[in-house]
Every structure is written in C-alpha cells, then in structure tokens.
Amino acid sequence: MSSAGSIMPDSAPGEVSNPLWLLAELTYRCPLQCAYCANPVALRYNDELDTDDWLSVFEQSRALGAAQLGFSGGEPLLRQDLEILIRSGRELGYYTNLITSGIGLSEARIAAFREAGLDHIQVSFQASDEELNNRIAGSRKAFAQKLAMAQEVKAQGYPMVLNFVIHRQNIEQIDRIIELSMELQADYVELATAQYYGWALLNRDHLLPTRAQLERAEAVTNDYRARLNGSGPKLIFVTPDYYEERPKGCMNGWGNLFLTITPDGTALPCHSARELPIDFPNVRQTRVEEIWYRSNGFNHFRGYEWMKEPCRSCSEKEKDFGGCRCQAFAMTGDAANADPVCSKSPHHHLITDARERAEQGMQQQPLLLRNHHNSAEAERLIAKG
C-alpha cells in the first residue's frame, strides 16, 4: 500500500464517522431464485420508495459524505426509473455501481446507463457452465444472457466486476470460473463464498463447502494469481468465516461506513440487519442525518458498551467488534452475544457442528429456491428454529 493514501476513515475512537457507502436496494423483486440469496425470507415486494424518495436519499447521504453508491436489490433493472437514479447519483458526485444478475439488461440499456454516467457494473454469475448456473439460479435462460451482457459491458468500456457466489455445488469448478472471467476480460473477480444469512442460512447444508474443498479452491486461486502476475483480472477470494476461529470485523464496525436503504425505505447499518429484533428508522419519516447520527437503530451496537462476555473483557474487541450481530442473532438468539465463529464463544459448537455436517454431507431438508412459493415454508422453518 502506498504511503500516499489510506482506504479507511481515520476518525478518533468514540467519534462517529460519516457514512461512505450507500447501498440502495431498489427492489426485492427478482427474476432469479438463488438459494443463497441474502434477501429476507419473508419477501415483501410492495411499498417501494418512488423516484423522488430515492433522489432525496441520495442528496441527503451525499451531503453527509457518502461517496460510493451501489444500486442493488433484488434485481435493480426491474426499476423503470433506474436511468434517472443513476444520472442523479452521478451528478451528485457519487461513484456509481450497478449490481445486477444481468437479466433484463440489453445493449441499449447499457449504453443509456453509460450516457447517464454509470461508473461500473457488477454482474453476478452462479457457475461457469450453463447447466449448473441455471439450476442454481432457478432459470433456464440465465446463463446465455449473462454471457452476452458481460461481453457487452466490456465492449462499452466499463470496468467490470464479476461476482461468483461460491458454495459446495460449484467450488470444484473454480478453475473454470477463473478461466471464464479471463475470457470475459473482467477487471475484478469476486470469488465470494456464500454468507449464511436469509435464504442461505436455511440452505446451509447444501452450500457450505468442506474444509478440503475450500483449501483446494484457495490453492487454485493462488496458482492463477501467480500465473497472471498482475495482468488480467484481479482475483478477490472471500473465505467463509465458518472456517475461521475469529470473526470478521463485520461492516468495519456497526454504523461506521455502510448505510443500506431497503426497498421500502428502512435504513439499516448492513443489508442483513433487517432480521434483527430492532426498530430501524425509515427515510420516509426521518432525515438521513438523524438516522445516521442519532437513531436508536444505528447507535445500538456502536462502541463497546453493549457487549457481553467474552467480548466485553476481550483484548481483541477493537479488531473485530465481536463479529457479526446478524450472525450472532440468527444462531444464538441474542444479537449482543459474541459471533459464534469466535472460538471463545460458548456457542462456537454451532459452527463446528455445521462444519461436521458439511464433512458428512448431511442435509436436513431439500434445497429451497428463493421464491414466493417457498417463502411461507421458509418462515415456518425459521419459526421452528
């Protein structure tokens, strides 16, 4: 890293820094049905913010200092006003990023977005071959469309990020995934192992790779890195925290950098926080500044006062902030507990059990694709615990 710049904010401890990153989840609607989708399982599609609501959110957040603006979902292309939103984001000075499955994209739309000032496009793939990709995505036509659109994104001069969610069904083909990314001339490739929230947690037995699979995949990735030697795509391998003994410093700290606005205007410190039993404010009633600096939802897990043992007296708490609140809640029932990924957590066995299940190939229930029909079943399973 150069001495000339730093990536992280340098606010003094105890002081709340400004939001840097605004994630606009424009809609939960999506033509695909990924079983690892991080959207809430209780899918509510209605009551979306309208164009003016969004424009106001962009303006307010930019005034607070947010510099990155991601358009995501669901599938953001389903919003007819996407071009207007992009144009406004760009004019306000954001670096704008469209996070899409590629379904609903066309040559003309890519050009229109370019003209509106879109800075970059991230296309997600489910696998490197048609059959598996379409099975995971629950769609028969997805793969061909994705390929065509990734080529078009490059042809029109955007920097392109390809995102592959990696799990036990596609991890063995990681070499082909990397080859595909090279062919498509991606600039960045995220090989992101699934994170177990929302639908992914329900489907974990079908998704969590074994340790051996993971180690092999990392070795293959390192091999390609060495071979590419700085040319070609930059490979970013995100390991699953399930095989760590310490949690990740989730979102770089609660309410520290990230601001997510969900389709109905609920403001969250991270995109999975909706599942927490906390009342989060809504941009329809509350100004973003008030939300960020003074709402109970955002102040809830700032600092260290809220912590329980073993985190409270732990010397590592400034490094990982006790891990992920959403994971702590989903697995232990109390969001103030240590993230069970931590080997000091009394709930760590929940993680080692899941590893063991992955090793044995145990599957408690069939794979649930993310869709309306499965939503009720998913809610029932969560209620049952």
Next chain:
Amino acid sequence: MSALALPAAVPALNRHFRFQWEPAQDCYVLLYPEGMVKLNGPAGEILACVDGERDVAAIIACLKARFPEADGIEQDIREFLGDAHEQRWIDYA
C-alpha cells in the same frame, strides 16, 4: 521500490479511477469499484496536474510554480508518480 517516472512520460489517469475533491474528507480521493483512496496533500496536488497532456517535466514545472517555497520536490513527484503507476492509478500515454 517502484521506478521513478521519466521526465518525458505523459501520465493519464486510469479510466477505472475517478479523481475528485471530497468536501466531507477535506482531501482529494480516488474512487474505484467498491473502494476509495484518500490522498494526502502532496499526492492530491500532483494528481490534480495529471491531465493526459502534460509530461512529467511539465507537471514538475507547474507544481514548482505553485509551491515556490517547497524544496527538492522534483524527486518526490517522480517517486510518487512511479508509485501511482505501480498501483495502476495512472497509465503512461
């Protein structure tokens, strides 16, 4: 250590990065897919002179004129641009 930028090289910003002044950070930054580099004062001033037309010698002359009291900045500028090239922030035309 990265190579010093040659006086005749013409640096241009890599089009995958956007360089701009951020009032909230009170500094110049480089924005790129999913990230931001905050630039310190001198780094920001140097990149502000990179326009794809000036060569390194012209950039040095320009900064010397703007900061006449700064001594020996020539070496610093060439070092920084070498570094920036290695980080892929700039390309040479």
